[in-house]
Amino acid sequence: MNLLKKQLNEFFDRQFESEIVLQELLKEKERAIELSKKRELFGWMSMCLPVMACFSIYLSQRTKNKTIVFSVCPFIMIYGYYCDEVLGSKFEKIKNTAELIMSKEPHLLKPVGGTLTLYDIDKRIKKLSE
Numbered sequence: 001m002n003l004l005k006k007q008l009n010e011f012f013d014r015q016f017e018s019e020i021v022l023q024e025l026l027k028e029k030e031r032a033i034e035l036s037k038k039r040e041l042f043g044w045m046s047m048c049l050p051v052m053a054c055f056s057i058y059l060s061q062r063t064k065n066k067t068i069v070f071s072v073c074p075f076i077m078i079y080g081y082y083c084d085e086v087l088g089s090k091f092e093k094i095k096n097t098a099e100l101i102m103s104k105e106p107h108l109l110k111p112v113g114g115t116l117t118l119y120d121i122d123k124r125i126k127k128l129s130e
Contacts, residue, residue, distance in 0.1 A: 035086070038082065038085060041082070042082050042083070042086045042087075045078075045079055046079075049079050053076075056069050056071055056072045
């Protein structure tokens with residue numbers, strides 16, 4: 001009986017570890033796809049921003065209204081944000097900050113009302129069915 005129990009435990013441990021690896025691979029794939037989409041958008045922004053800047057400068061010269069040039073400033077900020085995200089180390093900064101929060105401030109990550117247990121779920125189901 002102990003041998004069977006030990007074999008079942010080992011089997012479920014291996015199965016659980018395989019599931020963890022699979023989930024990590026799926027997350028990596030999702031992150032790669034997301035980064036790929038952002039890089040594609042960054043390419044379009046790289047073409048669009050200079051055209052917008054030139055058009056704003058031309059329009060401000062033509063209308064003699066210099067404040068039109070300021071309309072490009074938010075787009076320059078957005079472009080810089082995407083530049084840091086796509087080419088820089090923004091993801092690493094976020095990851096390091098998250099690890100710091102997990103190690104130094106774990107109380108911020110606790111769920112409201114404590115950890116949900118099977119007893120709590122059964123209690124809520126019973127309450128709803130009444």
